[in-house]
Amino acid sequence: MTFVSGGTTLGTATVNASGVATLTINPTALGNFSVTATYGGDGNYNSSNVNTSYTVASLNFATLASSVIQRGSLLSLSAAVGPNTDTRSNTPLGSVNFVIPGTPDTLITSVALAQAVNGVYSTTIDTGNPAFNLPVGNYNIVAKYLPGATDAYPAITSNLQTLTVTQQATTTALATTPAAPATVPYGTSVNINATVAPTINGGFPIPFTGSSTINILDGTTIIRNLTVTDAARSPAFDSKNLATALSVGSHNIQAKYLGDGANYSASASSIKTITVNKADTSIAVSGITPVTAIVTSGGALSFQVTISTPSYVEANATRPTGTVTFVSVNTTP
Known part of the structure; x- marks a missing residue:
């Protein structure tokens, strides 16, 4: 034969x-x-x-649109049972699992027969959803055809695709009250607010881990560390709570988010300029000895004056220092 x-x-x-x-x-x-x-x-x-x-028969896993995506991006997966529909002698009756191969496999998602069109099993997933098992990392992915009860097609494993899931990019914004650029007198309270936001607004918000930190810098000097959490993505503080008030001069304030080491990458805000001018003072005589201010020639006369600051000068500001000059003007005609 x-x-x-x-x-x-x-x-x-x-x-x-x-x-x-x-x-x-x-x-x-x-x-x-x-x-x-x-x-x-x-x-x-x-x-x-x-x-x-x-x-x-074959199971062709279609090339991914991109092999590198950010966590929280949408990922389209598609696998086709071959041969092509126009020459297929039997109809597939099974389902397809997309998995990370291992012992055992890690299931990403399944596509049921009811979702298939002409032997093509397709779906789109949100990688921010932990149910799909794709946190930040590098992966090999295959599709596996699971035959139905009366299926003419056998179990088939597809070609392999590689995927890298990176940390999601962030944006950091900085706002001040009064709004920068601003000029304020020394000792004035300046509220500084930093906001960190994801760049992908998927259906499954990805948590910020507890290690998320924003550094607030004055030039290159860190003046405050703020913690970012899911409940507080816009932490703020007031300059009056600094150890010392912002000094007289120009201050370039910037917020830098350090990333969380898991889901989100670092980012920095634009620079906001706050100019601090000298604060006003007032002076008043607080005491004269003798109280009558009348002495004989060559007698001792003592003056005491007090320097006061405006009400806007916060408690963390340095008190006035320096010298007071007393000048006598003869008013006797």
Whole structure:
């Protein structure tokens, strides 16, 4: 018995006493194939032939739109059971799992038969959803076809795709009250507010870990550390709570988010300029000895004055220092 497919002889087999000839092959080419089995006859019987067919099935995992994505991005997955629909002799009746292969596999998501269209199993997932098991990291992904109960197609594993999930980018904004650029007198309270925001607003907000920190800098000097949490993505503080008030001069204030080491990358705000001018003072005589301010020639006369600051000067500001000059003006005609 000779078996031929597409003009290529697949092999020959001997007819046994029961009239059965068996040929086993291991085809590698994918698709639908027709086979002609020809019996050459013998001294008692004429030759005859019969046609049959077979299918070499495949599961093609479509190339990912991008092999590098940020956590929280949408990821489209698609795998097609082959051969193509127009030549398929049977209809797939199973489902497809997209998995990270291992022992055991880690399931990313499943696509049921009801979701398939002409043997193509497709879905889109939000990588911010922890149910899909794709935190920040590097992955190998395959699709696995799971045949249905009366399925003509066997279990098939697809080609492999690589995927890198990176930390999600962030934006950091800084606002001051009064709004920068601003000029304020020394000792004035300045409220500083920093906000960290994800750049992808998916359906599953990704948590900020407890290690998230914003540094508030005056130039290159860190003046305050603020903690970012899911409940407080816009932490603020008041300059009156600093150890010392902002000094007289120009201050370039910036917020730098350090990232959380897990889901979010670092970012920095634009620079806001606060100019601090000298505060006003007032002076008043608080005491004279003798209280009558009348002495004899050469007698001792003592003056005491008090320097006061405006009400806007906060408690953390340095008190006035320096010297007071007393000048006598003769008012006797």
